[in-house]
Each structure stands twice: as C-alpha cells, then as structure tokens.
Amino acid sequence: MSLDETNILKTPLAVIAASFVGPALVANGDALWQETKLPLGPDELVQKIMGQPMRRAGRFIKLVCCGALNCLQSAPKEILGDKKVGIFLSTGLGNIDEILPFITQVYKHDGGFPSPNQFANSVSNAAAFFLAREAGVKGVVLTISEEELSFESALWLAQTYLESAQIDLALVGGCDVFTPTIEESRERMNLTTNNSRPLPVGEGSSWLLLGGSKEKNIGEILAVSFASPGKSVLDENNLPGMETKEKYFLSGFRVKEEQIDMWKNKNNWQIHDYLPCCGIHPVASAFGIAHILRSKKTGYFLHYNFNAAGRQAFILARK
Numbered sequence: 579m580s581l582d583e584t585n586i587l588k589t590p591l592a593v594i595a596a597s598f599v600g601p602a603l604v605a606n607g608d609a610l611w612q613e614t615k616l617p618l619g620p621d622e623l624v625q626k627i628m629g630q631p632m633r634r635a636g637r638f639i640k641l642v643c644c645g646a647l648n649c650l651q652s653a654p655k656e657i658l659g660d661k662k663v664g665i666f667l668s669t670g671l672g673n674i675d676e677i678l679p680f681i682t683q684v685y686k687h688d689g690g691f692p693s694p695n696q697f698a699n700s701v702s703n704a705a706a707f708f709l710a711r712e713a714g715v716k717g718v719v720l721t722i723s724e725e726e727l728s729f730e731s732a733l734w735l736a737q738t739y740l741e742s743a744q745i746d747l748a749l750v751g752g753c754d755v756f757t758p759t760i761e762e763s764r765e766r767m768n769l770t771t772n773n774s775r776p777l778p779v780g781e782g783s784s785w786l787l788l789g790g791s792k793e794k795n796i797g798e799i800l801a802v803s804f805a806s807p808g809k810s811v812l813d814e815n816n817l818p819g820m821e822t823k824e825k826y827f828l829s830g831f832r833v834k835e836e837q838i839d840m841w842k843n844k845n846n847w848q849i850h851d852y853l854p855c856c857g858i859h860p861v862a863s864a865f866g867i868a869h870i871l872r873s874k875k876t877g878y879f880l881h882y883n884f885n886a887a888g889r890q891a892f893i894l895a896r897k
Contacts, residue, residue, distance in 0.1 A: 598785075620640045877897070
C-alpha cells in the first residue's frame with residue numbers, strides 16, 4: 579500500500595472536536611504517570627467532566643463516558659442541535675474490569691452469584707449505551723473490536739455511515755483500560771520484545787467528533803486504509819500539495835524503531851511520538867490522532883499501525 583490519490587476520500591471528514599485521556603486521567607493534557615501505579619481511580623475525573631458521581635459503572639464505562647463527553651464539550655454548543663449522531667466505540671480488550679469478576683463468579687466450583695450490575699455491564703455494547711444515555715444520542719450506537727486495529731475499523735465504519743448520509747455527525751473513539759497486572763496486560767495484547775516497542779503498558783479514552791466537509795473543523799481525516807500482511811508501505815508517492823507542507827509520522831506500538839527511522843530518514847517525515855504519553859494499549863492510535871490534532875502542529879499527519887498478524891492500517895489527516 580502506498581500513499582496516492584486512490585486512497586483519499588472524495589470528501590474529507592471534518593474533525594469538529596478531539597479529546598484524549600491517558601493513564602494519568604488528565605483530560606487533554608500530558609501528565610507524568612507510572613506503569614506500576616496503574617490503574618488510578620477515575621472518580622475525580624468523572625466529577626470534573628460529568629459534574630456528579632457515576633453509579634453502577636466500572637472503570638471502563640466511566641472512562642468511555644468521560645472521554646467522549648469531554649470531546650462533545652469541546653465542540654461548539656450549537657453543533658449538535660437536532661442532528662443525527664452515531665456513536666462508534668472501539669476497544670481491543672473490552673470491559674475487562676467487570677467481565678473478569680463476572681466470569682469468576684459464574685465459574686466458581688461451588689456456584690457463584692454475580693451481581694445484576696456486573697451481568698448487565700458485561701454485555702459487549704453496554705458502555706456505548708451508557709454513553710448514548712449520558713449524551714442524549716438516540717441514533718446508531720456500535721461497539722467495534724478488532725485488536726489493535728479497532729479504532730481504524732471504527733473510523734472506517736463511521737466514514738461509510740457519514741458518506742451514505744445515514745447520520746450527520748459521528749462520535750468515534752477508542753477506550754481500553756489497564757488489566758489487573760502488568761503481566762496480564764502484556765499477555766492479553768501478545769506483547770513480546772520481538773513484536774512491540776519497549777514501552778510501558780498504559781490505557782486511554784480518546785475521541786473525535788466528525789462531520790461533513792462543510793462543518794467548521796480543527797482538522798480533516800483524508801484517508802482510512804488497510805493492507806494485507808507483506809505489502810510494502812514505504813513506497814511513498816507524495817500527495818498533491820504535500821511537498822510544501824510539514825509531514826508528521828505517528829506509529830503504532832508494533833512499529834519498531836528502525837521502521838520509524840526509515841520514515842524519518844528516507845521519506846523525510848518528522849516524528850510525533852505520542853506513545854510515551856499514553857503507553858501501549860490496543861486503541862492507542864485514537865490517542866495519537868487526537869493528541870496531534872489538539873497540538874499546535876500543522877501539516878499532514880500519517881498514522882501507521884499493524885496487528886500481531888501483520889494486517890496494516892493507515893490514517894491520513896491534516897490541519
């Protein structure tokens with residue numbers, strides 16, 4: 579797969595607002611955090627963004643709602659109005675902080691009795707429906723999970739809904755939370771020294787509010803594209819106008835340092851290394867895109883990612 583006109587959307591998607599929350603649980607800010615002290619309690623963040631406690635919900639649901647509502651609060655107040663809004667939540671691991679206790683109770687040798695809340699919240703789309711209720715959205719509400727390409731898949735799906743005019747706006751995000759231990763987190767994501775960068779495990783809830791090209795925006799999504807394993811991605815063809823713009827390369831956590839150096843040295847892209855800010859988690863790409871769109875950087879932004887099986891994904895944006 580190369581960068582050429584065939585990969586570009588006929589009509590760019592307007593990014594109306596963007597937000598990110600990383601392991602330090604600071605909305606839209608980079609803050610120091612330590613892998614060994616994760617996970618942090620989310621209640622202070624919930625109170626700050628939502629204005630009241632959130633009952634009958636675990637960390638995953640709380641972070642989903644905080645991240646998404648923070649994004650909506652960053653958008654112009656008049657933007658929602660009576661427009662049809664779709665929610666596209668991506669997650670690689672899901673609501674594990676409630677699913678694991680639920681499964682443990684069910685499979686106890688002497689029989690277990692999980693709580694009704696644990697049962698209800700273990701449903702795959704529960705977090706997205708919590709968010710829809712809090713945001714007052716009554717349209718399309720979907721949860722998409724495809725390991726570390728979950729966010730790219732959700733973004734592509736939202737694009738198809740917007741292009742077909744089934745919705746007017748799309749709230750697209752990714753959320754994954756820290757599992758009980760560092761070792762379990764690495765095992766669940768199949769992280770080894772051979773297939774990922776040597777970075778700490780993190781978590782995050784990062785979101786984009788997307789609309790048509792006529793909407794006032796902070797940036798644009800130009801392309802969301804996938805390629806099968808083994809295809810060359812470094813045979814770059816510059817897009818029209820890119821020669822005179824700054825170019826920033828963002829990489830997923832399975833992209834090794836030597837590959838990043840190739841983009842820097844061969845293709846002359848500057849590197850926006852967001853992963854130290856959020857740590858490794860399946861939907862880190864959502865954090866990366868939101869992070870650079872909220873920065874002062876302007877130009878073209880290319881996020882390259884692939885999963886453990888080698889399937890590749892590109893997101894091209896500009897500001």
